Amino acid sequence: MMDSRDANATHCPGPTAFSRRRMLKIGASGLLPGLTLPRFLQLQATAGTGSTPRAKSCIFLFLQGGPSTIDMWDLKPDAPVEVRGPYKPISTKVPGTFVGEHCHRTAKIADKMTMLRTHSHNDNGHTTGCHYLFTGQRAAFADGANSRVPVNDLYPSVGSVVSRELGPRGGVPPYINVPHPLTAGGPGFYGAEHAPFVIESDPVQPDFEVKDLLPDAKLGDIRNRRRQELLRAIQPEGNRVGAAGTMSTYYEKARGLISSPTARLAFDLSKENDKTRDAYGRTSLGQCSLLARRLVASGCRFVGVDHGSWDTHFTCFPSLEKELIPHADMAFSALVSDLADRGMLDETLVVMMGEMGRTPRVNAQAGRDHWSMAQTVLFAGGGIVPGKVIGATDKNGTQPTADPVSIQDILRTIFHLMGIDSDKTYYTPLGRPVPVVSGGRIIDSLLGA
C-alpha cells in the first residue's frame, strides 16, 4: 500500500530516502500502472501545491443517533407549536445569529465557529446513515443489520483516510476513537493498518487510564529491546492470513505506541487541572473532548469521539434539556475556547454532527423521529471562516431552501482543509478504483468565498 506521508511531506527527501521495500509497496498497491520512481518523485514534489493546508488535525464530535438540531442550532420560532417545540432562540455573540436557549455557552463563542444549516441526505437509518456519513458511500446492507463494529468493511472511514494520507506526526497513533469504536469508523479495504486505536475506557471514569501502554519498567530498556528483537527473529514476515494477519498489524501499532513517551503523556488526563476538566463538563463527551485536545496536541490527526443516546423518539425534551444539549454545549464551547486560548484552533478543525437530524414535527410520543433531510453541522477552526451561518432551512426546518450540502461535500471540505486530495484513487483488493471521495464539491462559503 502506498504510504502517502512522503507524498505530503513539505521537503523532498531525495531518492536515497526510498528503500526497495517501500518501492515494492508502492508498486504492489496498484496505484497507477506504470508509476515509476521518477514519476513518483515528481508527484511528490508537486504535492501540496495550490493551497496550503491549515488543519493539521481534526476532532470529530459524533452525536450518534441523530441530534435534534432544530432544538439546538436551527430553531423555528415562527413555526406551529408542534414544530417549534418548547425552546426559545437566544442571541449569540454574532449579531443576528441565534441558537437555542440551552446552547448558551456555544452562543458565547459563536464568533469562533460557523453553523452550516443545510446538510441534507436521504438515508434515514442509523447503521446505514453512519456508514454513509463516515465513508461517503451508500451502505450495501439493510439498516440495523450487523451492528457489531465496524460496519464499513469495504469503504474506509474519514478517519482512516486521514490516517493513510497524513500519517502520524508524533508519538500517538494518527487515528483514535474514544471512548468506543465508531460504528462506521473502520478502515474498510485500507486494512488494519488504518484502523482506529480505540481507547476502551471512558475518561469520565475516575480511574481512567489506557491500559498496558508501557512495558514493565523494572525490566529496563535493554531487556525490553531484546524481547522485541527476539520476537522479530523468530517470527518472519509473511504468513499473514485472516485474523492472524490482522493481529500482526495491531502488534506493529502497539509497538509504536509503547515506544512513545509522548503517548503516555497525551493519554494522562490527570495532568489537567480541575478547572479545565470542569469547564469541559464532567461528562463522557466533555472529558473525551478534553482528551481529544491532548491527543491532537501530541500529533494525533483524527480523533473520533463517539457520543450516543441522541435517538430521541420518545419524550425527547426532558433528556435534551437536562443532559444531551448541555453536555454537547459545554464540551463544544470549552473545546473551541481552549484550542483558541492555546493557539491551536487555527490548525485544528472541530466538527460536531450526527448521522441525521430529527423530524420537524413532534410525534405523538412527544419525541422527534429520524430526519436526514435537514441537519445543522458545527465547524470551528482549521482554516474555516468563523462567525457565519451558512444556508437556511425552510419555515418548518424540513429541508434547505437552496443548495443542500451533501455528505460528500462535507468530507471533501474536511479533506481540503487538511490538504488531502479527495480525487486520489486507491484500488480495492478486487481492483476496483475508489477515489477518496466520490463526487461532492468543496463548501466554498465555509472557506470564505
Add this chain to the structure above:
Amino acid sequence: MIQLAFFRRQHCAMVMVLLLACSPSAFCQISVSPASIELDGPESTVQLAVWKPLPGGRVLELTRMARYQIIDGNAAGIDANGLVQPKADGNATLEISHAGETRRVPVVVKGVKHPQPVSFATQVVPILTKSGCNSGGCHGKAEGQNGFKLTVFGYDAAADHQAIVVEGRGRRVSTGAPMSSLLLLKGTAAVPHGGGRKIVEGSHQYKLVARWLAEGARFDDAVAGETVRLEVEPATSRMAPGESRQLRVVSVGADGRRRCVTTEAEFDTNAPNVAGADRKGLLRAGDVPGEAAVLVRYMNQVAVCRVTLPGSNSGFPRPPEVNFIDTLAWNKLSGLGLAPAGLADDSTYMRRVYLDTIGTLPTAAEARAFLLDKTPEKRALLADALFRRPEYADYRALLWSDLLRVDRDALKAQGSVAMARWLRHAFATNMPYDKFARAIITARGGISGDSPASFYKVLDNSESMTRSVSQLFLGVRIECAQCHHHPSEKWGQDDYVALAGFFTGVGKKVLPDGSEAIVAGPAVDLKHPRTKVLVPARPLGGAPVAADLPDRREALADWMLHPSNPYFARAAANRIWAHYFGHGLVEPIDDLRATNPAVNEELLDALAGHLRDVKYDLIAFTKSIVASRLYQLAAAADAGDERNFSRSMPRTLPAEVLLDAVCQVTGVPEKFSGWPVGARAIQLWDNRMPSYFLQVFGRPVRATVCACERGADPSISQALHLMNSPEIQARIRSRKGVAARLAASSLPPDAIVDELYLSCLARFPTPMERAAMVRIFGDGQEARRSAAEDALWAIINTREFVYNH
C-alpha cells in the same frame, strides 16, 4: 504491479473466450430466452437474455452486445439492455443479431388500449418494496416514518392500502388528479421527502402508480394474480472472473399465469466477492473463486441462482480419502478448481485437535511423547484419548453455556451453577444430542436443580422461547416472521405464532423455599397479530398438533427429532463443523435456509445423515470429523481460499482458552475470586467474573443465543495486553513459574528452548529459531533466568501461539 498482472490475466482469459466462441462448432449458436414474448398491459416488461454456450458449461453473455430490431409490426420496443416494452396492442417480431447470426422472437401485445385495472397488491406493492419505501429503515419500521406506516417488505397489502388511501385523512392520494397525489409528489421528491427521490417521474413505475391512482386507487384481493412461485433463469451459472450474465425472473401465479418480473424483483447475494446482481438483474462475477447464492425476492417469494466461479486448478491429483467427508470435499474442490493443501504435520495436528477438542494446549511432555511416537495410527489414538478427558466436557459446557445464556446476572449463582453442572454432566456422559435437545426443550422443575430448566428462566415469554429454540436447534431465525413475512424465507407470521403456541403453557413458579421453578401446563393457541384469528400450534411446515396435550413441547420435540425433520440434524452438524473448522458450511451458523446454502450442500447433508446414523452420539460424530484428511490439512500460508475448506484457516481462540494457555505455559494459574487455585477459565460458570483479559479477548455477555456474540476481532488492546500487561509479566517472571524452573534446572540452553517450544507450540524449534534463542542465554543463574523469561515472552507473542492453525 499486482493489479496490472491481474488485468492482463483477465485479458488473456477474454481472448481465449472469444477464440473458443468463434470456433466452428455447435457452441457457436446464439441462444435467446424467452422463445416468445407476451406483454399484457401498458407497463408490462419482458427482459430478454441472449447468450452463446461455451464448452465447460460457461456461456458468453450477449444481451448487451446483440443488436435488436423490431422488423414486423409496431407493437413493441426494446432498449439496448434487452428490455422489451409494449407500444400498442398487436403483434411484432423482434430480430436479434450478433456476429452474423440472427434469431427471431414473436411478440404479442395486448391490454394496452384497454388495460386490466392495476392490481394494488401485485403491482403497486412491489414498486414500494423495490424502491425501499417499506424497508425497515423507513416507512416499514414498526412505528412508521413521520406518521406514514407501511408493512415492512409489503407483507400486508390490505394494511398498506389502508395507510395510503384512507389514513392521513386521505391526503396521500388524489384520484381526480393522480399526479398531484402526495404519494407521487413525495415519491419523486417534488415536495420535501425525508427519503429523497425514490421514483423517477415518467418511469414505468411512475406510470403504473399513476394509472392505479387514476383508476380510483382501488384495492383488489388479487388472489388470482398472487405469486405462488418464483423462477430464476438460469438457476445455476458457471462463470469466469469478471463475466456477466443476464438473469430473468418469472413469477408464476396461482392461476398458472407466467409474468416476467425481472425489473420488479430485488436481488441480493451471500458472497459479493464471488458474484452479485444489480437492479436490472445483471449478474456479475467477482474474482474470488467459490460459490455464491444470488437471492431473488418478489412478493414474499424467493428464488436462488447459484453461481460457481471455479479457480484455475481443477486438475489436481485427488488426495487420499479417509472417509465420506474427504470424498465429498474433494468432489467439491475439483469443481471449484481449488487444490487442497497438503497434510498438516504431527505438531500442527496435535495442537489443533487439542485446542478444538479440549480447549487446552498439550504439555511439553505430551507433545514430546506424541512427536516421537512411531505408531501409524497415533493421530486417531490421540483423538480417542482427548474425548475421554474431563476438559472435553468442561469446554463443551462452556460453549453451550454461551448459547443457553447462562448469565449470572439473570440466573443468580444457583441457576448458573445448576445449568453448568447439568451441561458438564451431559457432555461427560456423552448424552446423545437428541436426548440433550429434548431435555432442554422440555425442561421443567427447579432452576437450581439438576436440569436445564434455567434456560426458560432467561426467556420471559413464549415468543422469546420460540425464537431461541428455533435458532438454536433448527438454525431457523424465525424472529424475522414475528413482525412480517421473513424476507428470505417462506415463513410468515402465521408460522411464527403457530410455533409460539408450543410454549404458551410454560411458566415460572416460586417454590415454598423461595426458589424458582419452571412449570409447564396446558398451552393455548395464539392469535395472528394482523388477522386476530387463532392459529393452532404447529411446527414449521408441519401439521397442527392436538390442542389438549399436557405439555405441547413434547410434541415439538417429537417433530424436531423425527428422522424426516429437515432442520435439526443439519443445524447440529453445521454447528459442530464450525467449531472444528473455524467457520460453518453455512454462515452464519444458525441461519440455515434455501437462500443461504452451504458451501458444500452434499457434505452437509451427508454429515446430517451421519449424525442420525450414529444415533446422535456426539463423540462418534466428532471423531469422524477429526479423522478426516480435510480436518488435518496444513494451515494457510498466503492469501487465497478462505471459505471452501481447501486449507486450514487460523482461528481465534476463545478468551478463556487463551487465558488458560498463557497460565499453562507460564506455569502460573489464574486466581479467580472464590474459586480454588488451579481452577481454569474454561471451567468458570460465572460469566461476570471480573477479568480484563477475558473482556478484551471477547468473552460474550450471553445476551442472545447467537454464537456470533463471541468476539473474534483482534485489536491493539489485545496486542498491548499480551506484550505489556502487569498480569502476564508477573506470570513470566514468577519465582514459581516455568521460566524460573527451567533456568534453575541443569538443562543446557538449547534444551530449555526445546521445552518452551514444545509447551507453547507443540513442536521443536527450527534450527534458526533455536539459534536465535540460545544466543541470548548467558552464564550464571540470573542471566539464564532472564533469558528464559524473554524467550517465553517472545513465543507467547507470536501469531502461532495466539491463534489455532
